[in-house]
Amino acid sequence: MDLELVPLTHVYGGGLFFDTAHIEEAMRAWVDWVHTVPDTVTSSVALVRFPPIDEVPEALRGKFVLHLRFAFVGADEEGERLLAPMREAAPTFLDLVGEMPTSAIGSIHNDADQPGPAWDRGMQLEDIDQEFVTEFLARAGAGTDVPFIAIEIRHIGGAASAEQHGGTAIGGRQAPFTLVMIGVPVPELFAEAMPQKSDYIVAGILPWIASETNINFLGHVASTQQFASAWPSDAFDRLANTRTTWDPDRMFAYGP
Known part of the structure; x- marks a missing residue:
């Protein structure tokens, strides 16, 4: 395996936090x-429901917020200019965007660094619009009862969508957004409550869900058809044939 390193020492990045009253206007602007x-x-952007516990910083404890995660490669002044429309879209109660070393990029999402019980469900989306925001917030926004700590929508595209010479086995290149629902760490809710609530949210945004996704965003796999959707059909067939040839006894038995 050959790896090409990028000489990147810092980025202009971080997060903007919008309180409950400003979630809709901020998300529509995004x-x-x-x-x-x-x-x-x-x-x-992520709808985040912070639990009211001491481990959460006081400024976020018990809040329901929209967290805009942002990173820009280039001069800080240009990054500030590009982010300005989002800073002006709605009031923020925390603005944590600034220059940071690349070693601190993980702080932008600030995901947990210790293992624990988890449930998630992911998919990729076609291009989203204001009608999508209306349907999404109606089912997952303020005033709704959902057992998810965070529901994130991530913009991809760029080099991820570029066709590669000779083809690859990577699925979901042409879908420009991903969506993932991350459940509260309560295992007794994993079997019914979370799948049912996720089905409810999905039912409202079906017109925007891409037919193809990527295995890294799929989360819980409920069917063979869903598993196969993580690759283009030709790539899936090629991988299945390779697996049959080299692992006929299914020692590495991932997927249905």
């Missing part, structure tokens, strides 16, 4: 804004 930024910008 859906329009994300179509205008260059490939040097990576962003996502």
